[in-house]
Amino acid sequence: MADTPDLTLNPRNRRALWCSVALGAAGAGLAAVRLAHGAGFPDPAAAVGLLLAVLGPVCLYAATARVNADAHGLRSWTLLRRRNMPWSDVADLRTYVQYGRNQEIHRVSVLLRDGRTRRLPLPISVSSADRTVFDAKLHALRALHRRHGGPEASHVPVLTYRTVGHGSAVSWVLCVLLLTGAGLAAWFVPVATSQERAWAASVPCTAGTPAPESGECRSTRSAVIAGTEVGRGKRNSWLFFADGRPLERLGVSKEGARGFHPGDGVELTLWRGRVREVTGEHHEWREHFTGGGDVAVIAAGCALAAGYPGARILLRGRGGRRLPDDEVLPSALPFAAALAGTAVWLLPLCHLHPTDPLGSPATLMWAGSGTVATLGMFAWAWHTTRVRTPGDAPGPGDEPSHGAAERFLAARFLDHTDYNPNGFGTHVVLGGGPPAVTPHPGPGRFAARQIPVERLTVTRVRRVRGSDGDAVRRDWHVAELDDAGTPVRLAAAPDDLARIIRELERSHGPHHAGRARP
Numbered sequence: 435m436a437d438t439p440d441l442t443l444n445p446r447n448r449r450a451l452w453c454s455v456a457l458g459a460a461g462a463g464l465a466a467v468r469l470a471h472g473a474g475f476p477d478p479a480a481a482v483g484l485l486l487a488v489l490g491p492v493c494l495y496a497a498t499a500r501v502n503a504d505a506h507g508l509r510s511w512t513l514l515r516r517r518n519m520p521w522s523d524v525a526d527l528r529t530y531v532q533y534g535r536n537q538e539i540h541r542v543s544v545l546l547r548d549g550r551t552r553r554l555p556l557p558i559s560v561s562s563a564d565r566t567v568f569d570a571k572l573h574a575l576r577a578l579h580r581r582h583g584g585p586e587a588s589h590v591p592v593l594t595y596r597t598v599g600h601g602s603a604v605s606w607v608l609c610v611l612l613l614t615g616a617g618l619a620a621w622f623v624p625v626a627t628s629q630e631r632a633w634a635a636s637v638p639c640t641a642g643t644p645a646p647e648s649g650e651c652r653s654t655r656s657a658v659i660a661g662t663e664v665g666r667g668k669r670n671s672w673l674f675f676a677d678g679r680p681l682e683r684l685g686v687s688k689e690g691a692r693g694f695h696p697g698d699g700v701e702l703t704l705w706r707g708r709v710r711e712v713t714g715e716h717h718e719w720r721e722h723f724t725g726g727g728d729v730a731v732i733a734a735g736c737a738l739a740a741g742y743p744g745a746r747i748l749l750r751g752r753g754g755r756r757l758p759d760d761e762v763l764p765s766a767l768p769f770a771a772a773l774a775g776t777a778v779w780l781l782p783l784c785h786l787h788p789t790d791p792l793g794s795p796a797t798l799m800w801a802g803s804g805t806v807a808t809l810g811m812f813a814w815a816w817h818t819t820r821v822r823t824p825g826d827a828p829g830p831g832d833e834p835s836h837g838a839a840e841r842f843l844a845a846r847f848l849d850h851t852d853y854n855p856n857g858f859g860t861h862v863v864l865g866g867g868p869p870a871v872t873p874h875p876g877p878g879r880f881a882a883r884q885i886p887v888e889r890l891t892v893t894r895v896r897r898v899r900g901s902d903g904d905a906v907r908r909d910w911h912v913a914e915l916d917d918a919g920t921p922v923r924l925a926a927a928p929d930d931l932a933r934i935i936r937e938l939e940r941s942h943g944p945h946h947a948g949r950a951r952p
Contacts, residue, residue: 440504441574443556446564451497458490499555503578508544512555521583523547527576528591528599528760531900537561540568542575543593545586545759551599591760592900596908599759602750605743612740619733623788627726636705652705655680659698659714662691673712684709686719693717730788731781738773738780745769745815753821762898765908768815775811779804822928824895824911840866842876845926845934848902851917853883862926864937887941891916895931 445451465483500511507520523546530543530553540559544552559568572590579585593599632650639651658676665671671691673684680702694700694717703711712719745766753763783791783800792798845862847854859871863879870882893914898906906912906925913931915922926934 441502441571441578443501443503443571445496445499445556448497451493454493455490455497458486458488458493461486462490501554501556503575505578505582507582508554508575510554510556517552519544519546519552521579524579524583526586526591527572527579528587528593529572529901530600531592531594533595534560540565542572587758587760589899590901591758593760594762594900594904596762596904597760597900598750598754598757598763602747605746605750608743609740609747612736612743616733616736616740619729619736623726623729623733626724626729627789630723630725633705633710633723650706652703652710655702655704657700657702659694659696659700661696662694664688664691681709684712686712687722690717690719693719726788727785730784734780734784735777738777741773742766742770745773749819757821757897760900762900762902762906762908764819764821766819768818769812772808772811772815776804776808779807821897822909822911824897824928840864840876840879842872843926843930843934844875845924845930846906847871848906848912848923848925849921851920851922853885859883862924862934864933869934869937869941885938886917887938889918890922890938892935892938895935898925 461483463483465487495513498511498513502509505521507518507522508524509519510517524544525547526545528543528545530541532539532541537560542554542557544554546552557568557571559565576585576590591599636650636652639653643651657680659673660676661674663672663674665688670685671688673686673691673694675681675683690712694712694714698714698716700712700714702709703713708721710721748769749763749766753761757763779800783797783804787793787797790797792801841864842861843864844860847857847859850856853859854871858873861872861875862885863870863872863876863882867879869885869887870879871885872879872882874880893916895911895913898908898910898912902912902923902925907927909927910925911928911931913924913926913935915924924931924934
């Protein structure tokens with residue numbers, strides 16, 4: 435093996451970063467001088483200085499980052515931390531994909547022998563323009579690792595949001611926050627129900643009502659509308675009263691503000707120290723009470739919403755026990771469908787019976803039948819999201835031949851070839867002629883390109899990896915083919931992929947039948 439040179443990685447545009455650091459220091463000095471001389475906000479000079487002062491440490495962190503790789507291992511330097519990782523402790527070097535607002539950020543993730551991971555500050559790719567440079571530096575690091583260590587994977591693992599090894603911190607945070615919201619809403623259900631019932635049971639106050647109990651009965655006051663203000667967008671709408679009696683203004687809905695006009699005589703209904711109703715000759719406004727049923731629906735909705743990130747955590751834990759870190763996990767959408775089906779019966783039950791959902795035989799039957807349906811839906815989701823082993827093929831009688839009717843199967847060649855230029859193909863057509871790639875699901879072979887089956891040899895069939903891209907569905911499998919010495923990947927649903935491979939094998943003829951078998 436040829437000697438592999440040492441590698442030192444420094445940030446690109448290092449001079450520009452140091453200039454930004456200098457500007458940040460100057461901005462901090464400017465802000466300090468302006469504030470020391472009594473300039474307050476919004477002073478433009480002080481604001482610009484503080485902005486530069488905030489950007490300065492960020493640029494300083496980027497400018498001081500450095501990574502060195504040699505025969506002894508990896509060493510990384512940042513402003514806050516230094517790491518030394520011998521090659522004997524490094525199990526593999528992978529691509530870790532972070533997702534920004536409109537771009538993908540590629541970084542190098544180091545897998546250690548003890549299972550921990552570390553991300554290198556360099557190299558880093560923030561756009562497709564510098565992706566080639568990033569890949570070249572990563573391959574150089576992996577070459578050093580192969581020479582002085584022992585990588586676990588022969589290919590470059592790519593960790594995306596769909597793969598096992600990407601992590602589930604965001605899902606955990608969402609799940610905890612939603613469950614916390616569900617608990618708080620459930621705690622407030624009795625309070626909201628009690629208030630709603632107290633309002634419905636309240637009666638008008640009388641002259642003999644004791645003062646301590648006057649807040650629990652309804653009292654009325656006469657007033658005259660002095661003006662109205664209809665808020666735009668999400669702004670509040672207001673009613674203004676003449677002479678500020680019995681209050682200066684009252685927040686109402688937009689419809690309530692439109693229904694009254696200056697000079698209208700109205701009657702205000704007060705309960706528990708607040709105006710609850712405004713009644714006029716032609717219009718009436720009543721404050722909306724958030725009842726116990728509404729709050730119970732919010733609590734149940736938050737709990738159901740927490741089920742989706744919980745399902746993602748479950749699938750990651752289920753697949754993480756036996757799948758490589760770069761393999762794509764099954765989709766959690768079947769669990770989302772089960773949660774939506776549960777919402778169909780659970781939310782109406784919570785709205786109609788917020789405090790005692792099992793208090794009658796009818797509601798008990800409702801909840802029992804809904805629970806059975808939910809268990810069935812979740813059992814279906816669990817079965818649907820199982821990890822299928824590549825190579826499971828349909829029965830031999832299900833295969834087409836050249837004389838059979840055309841059958842279009844959703845499949846994609848993931849690499850540019852003469853029969854799949856620029857990845858134009860979305861389907862493979864079998865039957866009615868030689869296998870071909872088409873950009874449509876049929877009928878007919880318009881724009882089809884014949885697959886040169888005599889050149890293809892199936893080397894293996896595997897599950898989808900992060901390096902296959904997001905265009906490949908999670909439940910598909912990938913066949914790795916040898917196209918006259920060029921590696922080619924074909925992705926399709928497991929059963930469809932098995933049918934395509936069998937047809938390729940059939941089209942090879944008896945002399946090539948053994949070569950095309952995975």
